[in-house]
């Protein structure tokens with residue numbers, strides 16, 4: 001539990017934008033998970049820096065949440081302060097460069113790119129979340145990832161100091177961008193190329209149609225649960241282990257794509273975690289391959 005002083009200070013700083021003992025199930029796309037001691041919404045850089053400094057002074061863990069499309073919160077919830085970016089949504093254009101705040105959503109950014117006649121972000125239309133989540137995860141597809149389109153990333157450090165770096169100074173890994181521990185991404189610039197808006201929209205439609213045919217995009221999930229191991233696909237390995245459609249409580253391994261776990265109302269994080277362990281075990285037994293989760297698993301068991 002966060003201490004009473006921190007609670008008061010957060011309340012004084014953010015008023016109704018600081019909620020306490022707040023269920024995180026509502027803040028993540030899997031719709032499972034227990035409460036955060038505090039869930040706060042910050043609307044600008046000064047508020048973000050103030051919250052980070054307060055948490056640092058009280059030695060309190062911070063969980064940054066974008067739109068929660070790749071986060072699984074355990075049933076016991078998060079002991080600390082979960083921070084969401086409420087503002088940070090501004091999008092602007094400078095020639096072929098699009099700048100977006102970290103709170104801007106995938107829909108807002110891809111729509112802005114298409115309207116501006118800027119190509120390059122078509123692959124990202126079906127990667128739901130925020131710019132902060134895109135950058136932190138180096139989100140991508142088989143063809144492209146954020147590293148290929150980012151020109152610059154802006155963030156604040158755990159101590160609340162603003163920093164920025166060009167793409168070449170950053171280290172991108174498979175579904176992870178290395179930033180100083182505890183940093184919060186505040187914005188990003190994307191280097192795009194001019195193209196006809198209708199052609200861009202056409203490619204975006206194709207991307208979405210392909211996803212709808214192969215992924216359970218209309219059901220609660222966190223996208224790919226596991227990273228693809230070198231030279232193979234986690235979905236193929238799980239399917240070959242006979243687990244498509246496997247249920248645990250109100251969660252199931254999708255029968256459309258075996259690397260997705262979908263939930264129904266009443267599901268618990270424990271149901272999802274049971275399926276994750278089952279898939280890992282079966283694939284290990286059959287192939288010797290150790291699957292690694294792509295989704296970020298946070299919080300305490302119930």
Ligand SMILES: Cc1cc2nc3c(=O)[nH]c(=O)nc-3n(C[C@H](O)[C@H](O)[C@H](O)COP(=O)(O)OP(=O)(O)OC[C@H]3O[C@@H](n4cnc5c(N)ncnc54)[C@H](O)[C@@H]3O)c2cc1C
Pocket residue numbers: 029063064065066067068069070071085102126127128129130131132133134135136137138139140141175183184185186215216217221222223224296
């Ligand atoms: C149907 C579906 C399809 C998907 N397809 C893909 C896909 O093709 N490719 C892919 O890569 N992903 C995919 N995903 C996963 C998800 O869309 C991406 O990981 C996306 O980048 C998550 O963004 P978010 O804002 O929701 O992040 P969150 O889930 O909120 O956070 C993810 C991680 O990023 C960190 N984070 C978030 N915001 C910030 C910030 N401002 N500063 C620092 N850290 C931050 C969080 O702490 C957490 O560790 C899919 C998910 C779904 C549900």
